[in-house]
Amino acid sequence: MLLRYDARGVRLDEVRFHPAWHLLMQGVCASRLQNLSWQPDVLDRAMVARAARFILHAQVEAGTLCPVTMTHAAVPLLQRWLPDDFAGWREPLLSDRYDNHALPGEQKRGLLIGMGMTEKQGGSDVTANTTRAEPLAARAPGSLWRITGHKWFFSVPQSDAHLILAQSGKGLSCFLLPRLLPDGTRNAIRLERLKEKLGNRANASSEAEFQDATG
Ligand SMILES: Cc1cc2nc3c(=O)[nH]c(=O)nc-3n(C[C@H](O)[C@H](O)[C@H](O)COP(=O)(O)OP(=O)(O)OC[C@H]3O[C@@H](n4cnc5c(N)ncnc54)[C@H](O)[C@@H]3O)c2cc1C
Incomplete structure (x- = not known):
């Protein structure tokens, strides 16, 4: 269920799930x-081991595969490009915990990362994306940008952050959009x-x- 506002009319933009969803997420x-392949003490053939677990879990429940697939794809990028202000995200990104609290990432025991690419057009x-990114300071990896636009398919909106595509003025680029600043x-x-969805x-x-969101 989508909760757009609280009882006083303040924006919440939260999704409330059946308790069974959280149990399934704890299991995956x-x-x-979400991260087996990227552990520092990485197992030989960790990709194969992860794929086998993925196929087994898919026999049970398929919806929970989306959040862990997007997170698994995002982790190696973030390991390389995480801005200094987000250094505290490294440990929870590699943890085996599911944490659904709405807290800044460095205070959480586990993180989920989504992706926002698809737009109506x-x-x-x-x-063809029209979402705009304007620099708030000098253009450099890790600097702040103002993001304005829409996403037509924004799965796992409860993620701790999304990697999104936006027009930077010098072409399409990729931005980290945290749910909480x-x-x-x-x-x-x-x-x-x-x-x-069907x-x-x-x-x-x-x-x-995104209404002047921070990327
Ligand atoms: C359950 C679900 C969850 C999703 N979650 C996310 C999400 O979290 N984040 C996100 O960004 N998106 C998400 N998407 C959207 C998904 O990424 C898009 O559906 C996808 O990018 C395809 O876009 P489209 O559906 O508009 O298809 P279209 O772009 O309209 O394409 C339709 C068909 O035409 C073909 N086609 C398109 N362009 C060309 C071309 N130039 N030449 C030849 N063939 C072409 C395509 O291969 C496709 O078969 C989700 C979609 C679903 C169904």
Whole structure:
């Protein structure tokens, strides 16, 4: 269920799940489907071991595969490019814990990362994306940007951050959009509605507007 506002009309932009969802997420994260391949003491053939666990879990429940697949894809990028302000995310990114509290990432025991690429006019062709990113300081990896635009398919909106595509003025680029900013305030990611999907209903996918969000 999507909760856009609290009782006083303050924006929440949160998704509330059935308790069974959280139990399933604890299970997939304990199996490290979200990060097994990227552990420092990486097992030989960890990709194969992860794929086997993934296939086994898929026999049981498929919706929970989306959050762990996106996180698994994002971890190696973040290990390389995580800005200094987010150094505290490294440990929870590699943990085997599921933590659904709405807290800044460095205070959490486990993290989930989503992806925001698809726009109404930009599906397979993401170069048609219109979401804009404007630099707030000098252009450099890890500097702050203001993000404005929409995403038409924004799955796992409860993720701790999304990697999103936006036009930077010098072409399409990739930005880290945390759900909560380091000072604990909510980033300006407005969830417009949840998708009425034919399949994969257990996993929330949303339509989102970025209103001067911070990337
Ligand atoms: C359950 C679900 C969850 C999703 N979650 C996310 C998410 O979290 N984040 C996100 O960003 N997106 C998400 N998506 C969106 C998904 O990434 C898009 O559906 C995908 O990018 C394809 O875009 P489209 O559906 O608009 O298809 P279109 O771009 O309209 O393409 C339709 C068909 O035409 C083909 N095609 C397109 N362009 C060309 C071309 N130039 N030449 C030849 N063939 C072409 C495509 O291969 C495809 O078969 C999700 C989708 C689903 C169904």
